[in-house]
Amino acid sequence: MTDIARFAEVVDEAARTASAIPQFTQTAPLSVADAYAIQKQSVDRRLKRGEKLVGVKMGLTSRAKMAQVHVDEVVWGRLTDAMRLEEGASLSRKDYVHPRIEPELAFLLKAPLTGLVTAAEAMTAVQAIAPAMEIIDSRYQNFKFALPDVIADNSSSSSFAVGDWSRPDQDFSNLGLVMEVNGRPVEIGSTAAILGNPSRSLVAAARLAGVALGRLEAGWIILAGGATAAHPLKVGERVRLTMQNLGSVSIRVTE
Ligand code: OOG
Ligand code: MG
DSSP states (O other): OOHHHHHHHHHHHHHHHTOOBOOGGGTSOOOHHHHHHHHHHHHHHHHHTTOOEEEEEEESOSHHHHHHHTOOSOEEEEEEGGGEEOTTOEEEGGGOSSOEEEEEEEEEESSOBOSSOOHHHHHTTEEEEEEEEEEEOOOBGGGOOOHHHHHHTGGGEEEEEEOOOBOSSSOOTTOEEEEEETTEEEEEEEGGGTTTSHHHHHHHHIIIIIHHHSOBOTTOEEEOOOSSOOEEOOTTOEEEEEETTTEEEEEEEEO
């Protein structure tokens, strides 16, 4: 077994069993390319268990997110059908190591997308947009990692929920948003925090993930990245994101 395959198995097992592991970079000098190879092989293990690829998530596309985890490079990860939560769904705290939730914008593609495109070109491939929340769950102890660690860990992706879809031919560059926990606002922000305009995150997805995967496929969901810092989830919390003009999406946390 190569080192890449061994790391892929370790991080996949950590995710599958919700157990924390030490950072890989503490014992191995991994490059970013190594890290994406580990990510691919670990998600391939999920696909072999029957999960389907349904999109990609962009990460660290806002200052607030970069500052929270002390990594300041845009990253991406793979989304599978098993990660998707229905609107209003309950998630079980014990399925996660130390889950956090963050407000995002989702794009639904109607045409494939890859390579170097402008924001306007990227938007011609978009069927719809929606408010979304991502539940991230670093598999590393204390939610601490360096850039190659988080990439190898599928960029902390764990679950996501998407609200109702809206037409994409509207200005979503600066939509106000509030994320409430049990009715109390915990994060307030704007979609403008995502690279100045979430369409830039879609452009980055086409350039980074699209090229690595061949292309982003029609029907896929692209998560643009957290617009604010992420909130650590506790049992009993109901979390609702409301986004100007686009409506809301919610989840709850049980034991
Ligand atoms: C890394 C993943 C970042 C986002 O939306 O910025 C991310 C992390 O914060 O653990 O999903
Ligand atoms: Mg995210």
